[in-house]
Each structure stands twice: as C-alpha cells, then as structure tokens.
Amino acid sequence: MVTELILGLYLFVMAVFIGFEIISKVPPTLHTPLMSGTNAIHGIVLCGAIMIAGRPISVWSIVIGWIALVFAAINVVGGFVVTDRMLEMFKKKPEAR
Amino acid sequence: MIPFYIHAIYIIAASMFIVGIKWMNSPVTARKGNQLSAMAAILAVAVTFLNPSLLHPALKVDSPLVDAWLHNDTLRWATVFSGIFVGSLIGFVMARTVKMTDMPQAVAIFNGLGGGAAALVSVATFLGMAQHIVLQGAEESALSIVLGTLIGSVTFTGSMIAFGKLQGWISGRPIRFPRVLLMLLGAGAMLLAGYVVVASYRHGGLVLFDRTLFLGAFACALLFGIGLVLPIGGADMPVVISLLNSFTGTAAAFTGFVLGNNVLIIGGALVGASGFILTGLMCKAMNRNLVNVLFGAFGGDGSGASVAGDGGTELETSVDDAAIMLSYAQSVIIVPGYGLAVAQAQHGVQKLAEILEKKGVSVKYAIHPVAGRMPGHMNVLLAEANVPYSLLFDMEDINPEFEKADVALIIGANDVTNPSARTDTNSPIFGMPILDCDKAKNVIVMKRGRGKGFAGIENPLYFLPGTRMLFGDAKKTITALVTAVEEA
Numbered sequence: 001m002v003t004e005l006i007l008g009l010y011l012f013v014m015a016v017f018i019g020f021e022i023i024s025k026v027p028p029t030l031h032t033p034l035m036s037g038t039n040a041i042h043g044i045v046l047c048g049a050i051m052i053a054g055r056p057i058s059v060w061s062i063v064i065g066w067i068a069l070v071f072a073a074i075n076v077v078g079g080f081v082v083t084d085r086m087l088e089m090f091k092k093k094p095e096a097r
Numbered sequence: 098m099i100p101f102y103i104h105a106i107y108i109i110a111a112s113m114f115i116v117g118i119k120w121m122n123s124p125v126t127a128r129k130g131n132q133l134s135a136m137a138a139i140l141a142v143a144v145t146f147l148n149p150s151l152l153h154p155a156l157k158v159d160s161p162l163v164d165a166w167l168h169n170d171t172l173r174w175a176t177v178f179s180g181i182f183v184g185s186l187i188g189f190v191m192a193r194t195v196k197m198t199d200m201p202q203a204v205a206i207f208n209g210l211g212g213g214a215a216a217l218v219s220v221a222t223f224l225g226m227a228q229h230i231v232l233q234g235a236e237e238s239a240l241s242i243v244l245g246t247l248i249g250s251v252t253f254t255g256s257m258i259a260f261g262k263l264q265g266w267i268s269g270r271p272i273r274f275p276r277v278l279l280m281l282l283g284a285g286a287m288l289l290a291g292y293v294v295v296a297s298y299r300h301g302g303l304v305l306f307d308r309t310l311f312l313g314a315f316a317c318a319l320l321f322g323i324g325l326v327l328p329i330g331g332a333d334m335p336v337v338i339s340l341l342n343s344f345t346g347t348a349a350a351f352t353g354f355v356l357g358n359n360v361l362i363i364g365g366a367l368v369g370a371s372g373f374i375l376t377g378l379m380c381k382a383m384n385r386n387l388v389n390v391l392f393g394a395f396g397g398d399g400s401g402a403s404v405a406g407d408g409g410t411e412l413e414t415s416v417d418d419a420a421i422m423l424s425y426a427q428s429v430i431i432v433p434g435y436g437l438a439v440a441q442a443q444h445g446v447q448k449l450a451e452i453l454e455k456k457g458v459s460v461k462y463a464i465h466p467v468a469g470r471m472p473g474h475m476n477v478l479l480a481e482a483n484v485p486y487s488l489l490f491d492m493e494d495i496n497p498e499f500e501k502a503d504v505a506l507i508i509g510a511n512d513v514t515n516p517s518a519r520t521d522t523n524s525p526i527f528g529m530p531i532l533d534c535d536k537a538k539n540v541i542v543m544k545r546g547r548g549k550g551f552a553g554i555e556n557p558l559y560f561l562p563g564t565r566m567l568f569g570d571a572k573k574t575i576t577a578l579v580t581a582v583e584e585a
Contacts, residue, residue, distance in 0.1 A: 004357055005354065007359075008353065008354050008357070008359065008362050011359055011362045011363055011366070012350055012354075012362050012363075012366045013366075015111075015350075015362065015363040015364075015366035015367050015370070016366045016367075016369065016370045017370075018115055018367065018370075019118075019366060019367040019368070019369065019370025019371050019374075020370050020374060022115060022118050022119045022122075023118065023370065023371040023374045023375070030121055030122070030123075030124065030127055030473060030476075031375060031378070031471070031473040032200065032204075032471045032473035032474055032476070032477050033121065033127060033131070033473070033477070034118075034121050034371065034375065034473075035204060035338070035339055035342055035372070035375055035471065036200070036203075036204050036207075037117075037118070037121060037130075037131045037134060038118065038342065038346070038367070038368045038371045038372065039204055039207055039208050039211070039342050039345070039368070040131075040134070040135070040138070040207070041114055041118075041134055041138065041346075041364050041367065041368050042211050042215075042342075042345045042346045042348075042349040042364065042365055042368045043138065043207075043211050043214075044138050044141050044142065044349070044360065044361060044364050045211060045214045045215045045218060045348075045349040045352055045361065045365075046138075046142050046181070046214070047141055047142055047145040047356075047358055047360065047361055048214075048215070048218040048349075048352040048353070048355075048356050048358065048361060049180070049214055049217075049218055050142070050145050050146070050151070050177055050181075051145065051148070051151060051356050051358075052218055052221045052222065052225075053176050053177050053180060054151050054173050054174070054176070054177045055150065055151055055154050055156070055167070055173075056158075056163055056166055056167055056173075056176075056225075057156065057158050057163065057167070057225040058158070058160065058163055058224060058225050059160065059162070059163060060220075060221055060224040060225065061163075061221045061224070061225050062163070062166065062176060064217050064220060064221040064224070065176075065180075065217075065218075065221050066176055066179075066180045067180075067217055068180075068213075068214045068217035068218050068221065069177065069180025069181055069184060069214075070180050070183050070184035070187070071184065071210040071211070071213045071214035071217065072184065072210070072211065072214035073180065073181045073182075073183070073184025073185045073187075073188060074184045074185075074187050074188035074191070074207065074210050075188070075207045075208070075210045075211035075214065076138055076142075076188070076211075077184065077185040077188035077189050077192070078187075078188030078189065078191050078192040078203070078207045079188075079192075079204075079207045079211075080131065080134070080135040080138065080192075081188070081189055081192035081193065082191075082192040082195065082200070082203050082204070082207070083131045084128065084131055084132065084135075085192065085193070085197075086197075086200065086477050086480075087127050087128035087131055088128065089197075089477070089480040089481045089483075
C-alpha cells in the first residue's frame with residue numbers, strides 16, 4: 001500500500017548504483033570540478049523549498065521556507081557558475097614543442 | 098496527484114543529471130556536462146511551479162493569517178520569487194568574484210547552505226504537520242523528515258566550520274573537542290529523533306508534544322556538526338568537504354521522500370554516491386581510512402612518537418644560484434602545493450616554466466592527489482595560468498622520473514614530499530604515498546618560513562645534502578626567479 005515510499009526507495013537505490021558507476025571513472029584532474037558540480041546538483045532541494053514557502057500551512061513554513069529558498073538558490077546558482085568558471089580554464093593548448 | 102507530464106519532465110531532468118556527470122569524465126566534455134546539469138536543474142525547478150497543489154492549494158489552515166496568505170496568490174508568489182531572486186543574486190556574485198585560490202572555501206559554503214536548506218525544508222514540514230496535532234499518513238514521512246533534518250544540520254554547521262578553517266577565521270590546527278560530548282550529542286540527536294519516529298507510529302501521526310523533542314534533536318545535530326569538524330586539521334579538509342557533500346546529497350534525497358519528489362530523490366542519491374566515492378579516493382591517496390581522518394586528529398594530541406629527529410641543518414640558497422641551477426638543468430619537475438595557492442603564484446610559475454622551456458629545459462609538473470586543499474586543486478590553479486594539462490602528471494606516472502630529473506622545484510608543498518612517509522614507521526603519515534622528490538639530483542624548496550607543514554611534522558627532505566631552501570613569499574620569489582633565469 002505504501003507505494004510512493006517504496007517506489008522512492010527503488011529510485012534511491014538505483015540512483016546510488018548509477019552514481020557509483022559513472023563517477024568512479026573520472027580522472028583526478030577533474031575531481032575538484034566534479035565535487036563542485038555535484039555540489040550544485042543537490043541545490044535542487046530548491047524544489048522542496050518552493051513547495052514549502054509557496055504552500056504555507058503555518059507561519060513557520062513562510063519564515064523557514066523563505067530562508068530555505070535563499071540557501072538553496074545560493075547553492076544551485078553559485079555551484080553551477082563556479083564550476084563553469086573552473087572548467088572554462090581547462091583548455092587543451094596545442095603542443096608548442 | 099502529480100500529473101503525468103510533471104513526472105515526464107522530472108525523468109528527463111534526472112537523465113540529464115546522469116549524462117551531465119558522465120560528460121565530466123573528460124576535460125573535453127566536462128564543461129558541456131556541467132552546463133547540461135545546470136539546465137536539468139532549471140528544468141526541475143521550473144516544472145515544480147506547475148504542481149497543481151502549488152498552483153491551487155485546496156487547503157484550509159486554522160490560523161486566519163496563514164490562511165489569508167495561503168489564498169493570496171500575489172503574496173505567495175512574492176515570497177517564493179523574492180527568495181529565489183535574493184539567493185540567486187548572492188550565489189551568482191559570490192561565484193563570479195571568488196578567487197580561484199579560494200575555491201575550496203566556496204564549495205564548502207555552497208555545500209553548507211544546501212545542507213541547511215534540506216534541513217530547513219524538513220523542519221518546516223515537521224512543524225507544519227505537528228501544527229495539526231495529528232495528521233493522517235504523517236507517520237510514513239516521519240523517518241525521512243527526521244533523517245533529512247539530522248543529516249542536513251550536521252552538514253550545515255560542519256561545512257561552516259570547514260569554511261572558517263580554510264578561510265583562516267578558525268585555526269587550521271585541530272581544536273580539541275571532548276569526544277564524550279560529541280558522542281553524547283550524537284546519541285542525544287538519535288534518541289530524541291528515534292522517539293519522535295516511534296511516537297508518530299504509535300499515535301498514527303505527529304503530535305504536538307513531539308515538537309519539543311524534535312527541536313532538541315535538531316539542536317543536537319547542529320552542535321554535532323561543529324564538534325565533528327573542529328578537531329580535524331586543515332590538511333584533511335578536502336576529505337571532510339567531500340564527505341559533507343555526500344551527506345548533503347543524501348539529505349536532499351530524504352526531503353525528496355518527504356515531498357514525494359522523485360527528481361530530488363535521484364539527484365540527491367547521485368550526489369550522495371559521488372561524494373562518497375570521491376571521499377574514498379582521497380582517503381586512499383593519503384593511505385588513511387575515513388575513521389582515522391575523522392577521529393584521528395593527528396598533531397593535536399602531541400603524542401611524542403612523531404618527533405622526527407634533529408635531522409641536521411637546512412642549507413639556504415639565493416635566487417641567483419637557484420636560477421643558474423634551473424637554467425642549466427636538462428629536466429625540471431615542478432611540485433606545487435598549497436603554498437602556491439596561498440601566494441597566488443601560479444601565473445609566475447607558468448612564466449618560469451615557459452622561459453625554461455625556451456632554454457631547452459624539459460619541464461613537467463608533478464601533482465600529488467591531495468596537494469592543496471582539494472583533489473585537483475593544483476590542476477585548477479595551473480589551468481587558470483594556462484598550463485596545458487598534458488604537462489601535469491599524476492603521482493604514479495611521475496614518480497619514476499624523479500631519478501632522472503636534475504632539479505625538483507618544490508613550491509609550497511611539504512607533507513606530500515616527506516620521505517619519512519616511506520621509511521619512518523613512527524611517523525603519523527607513514528604509508529602515505531608521496532612524491533619521490535628526494536630521488537632527484539637536486540631539490541629546491543620554496544617555502545614561506547621554517548614552520549612545519551599542516552600535519553606538523555618535520556620533513557627530513559630539507560636536511561638532505563642535495564636540498565637547498567629558498568625562503569620567502571612564493572610569488573615574490575618566483576618573480577625574482579623569472580628575472581634571474583631570463584638573465585642567466
């Protein structure tokens with residue numbers, strides 16, 4: 001009967017395995033951008049903050065939800081922009097020698 | 098409840114996250130991968146606004162004020178968009194203005210805020226539910242709510258402490274925090290939270306009384322995060338940030354369970370797995386296990402075992418002598434470390450290498466996996482200075498070449514070059530793989546002063562007959578060295 005929760009658990013476990021698979025192949029050079037990029041991805045907790053602040057059921061949801069909106073937006077926007085700045089610099093220069 | 102097309106778009110966004118991360122496997126596609134992930138995030142956030150329960154909330158709330166707010170669309174959207182706008186603006190400005198050398202701090206702070214947001218979403222959900230004394234079906238969410246709160250809180254305070262340490266606001270040295278207190282806080286958080294979960298099942302929902310206990314668990318978790326990171330030395334911060342990054346992902350996934358949001362579950366789980374893999378890789382590079390990093394606090398308790406001998410004397414050299422040594426070498430290996438980042442000397446180093454190459458000297462860079470404060474920290478800095486990554490070599494590839502190298506030029510690196518990691522079983526870093534700089538014919542060590550490295554250990558490399566010390570600020574010394582090499 002608890003279909004939604006169980007379905008969520010399936011998704012969670014599968015996503016963990018996919019995460020292990022696609023990430024273990026990244027070369028050390030890209031570890032910092034990878035950390036920073038995945039760091040930005042969890043900023044989509046912004047979706048959760050929207051549901052709280054946009055659908056308030058107590059004064060708490062307004063106050064706490066708004067702070068959560070700001071925090072999550074900083075995380076997601078800052079994270080992607082800073083990662084892009086890092087990766088912008090990874091240019092392969094033609095071998096001069 | 099959520100219409101099909103929202104799910105469909107969430108599935109597309111989740112797939113884009115996976116492909117985006119996959120593209121980050123290679124420097125050629127990495128930037129595209131990050132941009133794809135960013136688009137996925139925009140898509141996921143945008144489609145959330147189409148959720149019917151957000152567009153037309155068919156709720157009745159007891160408090161007249163909140164009820165009025167809930168049914169006033171202008172107020173609701175103003176709240177949501179002002180929050181997103183303020184946060185995006187702060188995030189964008191921070192990300193554009195942060196110096197490349199301060200990148201680890203930036204990641205720490207973004208990560209902390211993400212964890213904080215996850216915790217707050219869970220807390221708000223709990224408080225909202227508890228408001229209604231007993232809420233049907235709430236017990237199914239109780240466990241996810243509690244886990245999201247605890248993990249998110251630990252990441253929030255932990256990342257802020259890590260930020261403080263990297264920024265130099267808090268001493269980088271391990272700060273003692275009574276281990277008993279840490280354990281009490283951890284146990285307290287889990288007991289209180291566990292009680293709340295059990296009670297929610299017993300009452301068939303959340304009851305108002307649990308609110309106090311729940312907030313107690315929240316507070317314990319916040320303090321636990323502080324106590325967890327304070328005793329860890331600055332040198333281990335990369336491992337800590339990576340672990341906390343993984344935590345935030347997991348916390349975000351739990352908020353996904355609470356809100357029935359599948360893209361949050363998938364995204365969070367992907368990040369949880371990635372952070373964990375990275376943490377493992379970093380620990381492996383330092384030949385330590387995670388428990389040891391978290392609770393070892395080396396250098397903190399002054400366990401006399403690690404007092405490396407009196408070594409002998411360090412021989413100093415001058416910029417001019419060093420310039421001559423470099424100019425007439427056949428091959429030079431540059432070993433950058435955190436000192437390079439602090440002094441912002443990466444552009445000078447690139448220039449020095451360029452001049453040396455014009456003189457026919459072969460120049461390579463040796464990158465230790467944990468040089469700097471994050472894995473790949475040095476790669477990012479050198480990339481900023483336009484050093485082609487084909488000149489950067491990983492530890493395993495470069496180590497056999499030190500024997501053939503005429504000069505190993507160490508710039509602000511210490512512990513990763515310490516040969517006692519190979520030989521001295523009493524050394525706290527014994528067994529950590531190091532760069533074999535001591536095998537080079539000559540070693541030039543550029544160092545700010547005579548102090549010890551982050552681990553607080555004596556480095557016998559400095560007392561070898563072939564080693565010359567060049568004290569001073571790395572940037573100034575490099576600039577002087579560039580001029581001297583041009584003239585030599």
